[in-house]
Amino acid sequence: MTEHDDDAELAEFTDGLRASLADDRLALRPTAAAKDAIVAAARRRRRRREIGYATGGSLAVAAALAGGVLLAIPQPGTESSLAQDARPTSAPPAAEARSGADVMARQLAPSRPTRLGPRGYGVLRLGMSYAEIRQTGMLAHPAAPPATGCARYRLAEAGREVRDIVVSAEDGLAVVTASTASTPEGVSVGSTREQVERSYPVDRSAARYTIATGAGGYYRVTIGADDRVSRLQLVNEKQDCG
Numbered sequence: 001m002t003e004h005d006d007d008a009e010l011a012e013f014t015d016g017l018r019a020s021l022a023d024d025r026l027a028l029r030p031t032a033a034a035k036d037a038i039v040a041a042a043r044r045r046r047r048r049r050e051i052g053y054a055t056g057g058s059l060a061v062a063a064a065l066a067g068g069v070l071l072a073i074p075q076p077g078t079e080s081s082l083a084q085d086a087r088p089t090s091a092p093p094a095a096e097a098r099s100g101a102d103v104m105a106r107q108l109a110p111s112r113p114t115r116l117g118p119r120g121y122g123v124l125r126l127g128m129s130y131a132e133i134r135q136t137g138m139l140a141h142p143a144a145p146p147a148t149g150c151a152r153y154r155l156a157e158a159g160r161e162v163r164d165i166v167v168s169a170e171d172g173l174a175v176v177t178a179s180t181a182s183t184p185e186g187v188s189v190g191s192t193r194e195q196v197e198r199s200y201p202v203d204r205s206a207a208r209y210t211i212a213t214g215a216g217g218y219y220r221v222t223i224g225a226d227d228r229v230s231r232l233q234l235v236n237e238k239q240d241c242g
Contacts, residue, residue: 118213
């Protein structure tokens with residue numbers, strides 16, 4: 001059999017198959033009940049799809065609203081940060097200048113001691129020479145001449161804690177007279193006689209107390225007519241200024 005014969009046989013078979021399929025006797029015709037079932041199933045499917053779309057849209061709206069509420073409610077610990085974010089990021093130039101000046105003044109201002117004794121006042125020590133005292137920068141007038149005998153000097157703090165000091169040419173810092181400074185035990189100008197007698201072992205009812213500090217000096221406490229301290233001095237044991 002040749003190749004031409006094979007092609008002819010295949011064409012004949014194909015034509016016969018097409019004729020069989022086109023025969024109305026072999027066609028499958030759906031019944032009326034089958035058509036109704038198909039239509040009903042299609043409708044149910046479309047209804048479920050519509051319900052799914054509606055439900056999904058509602059859930060999306062609800063989720064968006066919930067997210068908005070959560071964003072609107074400040075979470076614990078975030079109030080302060082939100083308040084800080086709402087504050088101005090920079091102060092006005094005038095406020096910045098004042099703030100900077102205040103900080104610089106506090107940094108440059110020397111800290112003032114408030115305790116008198118037992119060895120001195122602040123960096124000042126009983127027995128310091130005039131030259132050593134001037135180097136501390138605590139003198140109100142550092143250009144004042146040194147004492148030739150005994151001389152009185154004011155401090156740069158303008159008498160806030162100490163009224164003045166007495167310097168001896170021979171014995172150095174001799175006397176420190178308090179203004180508001182107090183002893184380590186809390187006695188100061190204005191303290192009652194009872195407070196002095198309770199703080200130190202002194203003779204009662206005296207007009208003046210001499211209280212040794214145990215560090216080369218003593219307190220000289222004068223009681224006024226109102227039974228309160230009217231004068232408080234720290235005195236060097238070795239001095240010739242009285």
